[in-house]
Amino acid sequence: MIPVFDGHNDFLMRLLREPARRAALWLEGTGEGHLDLPRMRAGGFAGGFFAVYVPSPVPHDAPDFDAMLRNPPYAVPLPEPVPYTDALEVAVAEIGHLLWMERTGTLAICRSVAEIRAAMAAGKIAAVLHMEGAEAILPDLDALHVWHAAGLRSLGPVWSRPTAFGHGVPFAYPSSPDTGDGLTEAGKRLVRECNALKIMLDLSHLNEKGFDDIAAMSDAPLVATHSNAHAVSPHSRNLTDRQLAVIRDSDGMVGLNYAVGFLRPDGVGETFTGWDPVLRHLDHLIGILGEDRVGLGSDFDGATVPADLGDVAGLPRLLAALRDHGFGAALVEKLAFRNWLAVLERTWGV
Template sequence: MVFDGHNDLLARLWLSSHKDPVGAFLHETLDGQIDLHRCQQGRVFGGLFAIFVPPFDYVKANAPHIIVHYADHQTDYTTMQRYDICMAQFEYAQQIEYRSQGQVKICRSVADINACMQQQCLAMVLHLEGAEALTELSQLDAWHALGLRSVGLVWNQPSQFGHGLQAKFPHSPNTGLGLTELGQTWVLACEERSMLVDVSHMNEQAFWQTQQCLTQPIVATHSNVHAICPQARNLLDTQLIAVKASGGVVGVNFDTAFLRSDGKRNKDTPYEVMFAHLDYLLEYVGEQGVAFGSDYDGGFMSAHWPSIDYFPRLIDALSDYGYRDTRIENICYKNWHAVFNRIWKS
């Protein structure tokens, strides 16, 4: 079984020109890297499903059926438009749950995830990747009530919460200013609500500010090792040590640009490149701190793991590589389960 720490399915559904993207997810092979059938083939029983507002320029170039609804002079979204996009993606999650006839459930607690494991039901844990659409803590409460259990306050661009994280390869995670005072307040607010705080898109200063604020485990849902692949978004040794000290987890990102030492998107990337990151993380974070955070539907994947149904092949490759079954189980799902227990407390 696999619990995958990050995917962008909901954004993919929002971008889709399919007349019924939810129906396609449930009953067809959906364009992209994830659908229900491929989750079942991949023995993936759950994951963190990101609600994410794609960059305006990306939507303009790749989704003309969406961009026609915006004013010709626009170069970015308004805050209200961002909020509406987030809500539209949440509604896709709701529709998937409702129309799946018990095959998919939005999970709000560890008990919900346990039930999904027992019932062979896909567990969707909602994650907000970039919180620019939220302006009041009352909105955070409202989203928590809807089922949101994980938040990444910043993405690549600057926002009211922090500097963001954007830099050309190669680059250190030190890209300038970290969290704003408001951002630090919201880190505390997320912890008060027992929500996971994701550091995967935080620069170095924001990471350390978050580490100082939090008493709960530090989690990077989809990040890799900077010493192997010097992308700004990958984690330094000192950061990995801090994650371990907090009882946190790092979910390995499958995008080849965050795995390869040359930072390239290359379909010929072999398993050994990913395994180098896993070995390094096991050394620095420990066996209870390493997991998967694939970034399917949001990343460029190797031909060896092009879509979510390829997890069994990856697991077989890990076994052939020499990982024992208990280690593989920890990486596949037990470490996510344990960190949710520590953060959600229910």
């Protein structure tokens, strides 16, 4: 079985919501959601980026988000910023759950590619601690060093809402990703400090001006851990051909997002059968980025995924579809895990 190293999952958010059930949700496997240890092992999931994500409060008069996604066109307003103290509480709790997972002996938090390879060889899930949105960091950046000491090695300055550092792209279809201002001065300091600490910067939820700001100043490969091709599906969360070329020229990488609303050309947020949208995005990404700069970035436990995939246990079906599409064995391995390990070596230097 080909191992899969994945660019993004939201499993820690599930544990945040049901902490008393974490042993069942992780170790035993209840069949809920997309991820648990038994299904990971069944599907060949060897590791990936585990996101620390702070949910936005939902106002009592908020529109039905899921209904909007099922009926394009739509433009979901950006949520309000999350206060630092609220974000800090959630981030500490989610990292605590990841540390508990490590204490069970089934997972290792990895700070280098050598550690990822060692965890994979030992049959442990190789986890990269990632922060999706930097609300748990103040502009003085002291907390960034705290999180780095705890194992943080990947960070997205924003989720799809404003922070002290920049502006997230809204969920909108059809829409350009050019939706607002770029990085703040604090955001530019954050980029420089992440470069100094060798923390990978994730561009997935940034708007286009923020993307360009990081591209202009970062000395690391540009990476979008869970994004797709705007030319195939013109969603604001997807990357334009120009952005893909910038990532290519930095020797960076894009992880394919399985969220159906970003995959489907019609933008409808409902699942589908077959693999055509997945293959269309991969063909387009590979056509611009090349075979060495594309991987998988599932968004498991944070999105609706294709029906024929179902959950993490369906990864062998996805890889079989890639082979049936004409991708050779070497390319399938690159997409499954080798490209991720290579870009992390280029970013971390270890």
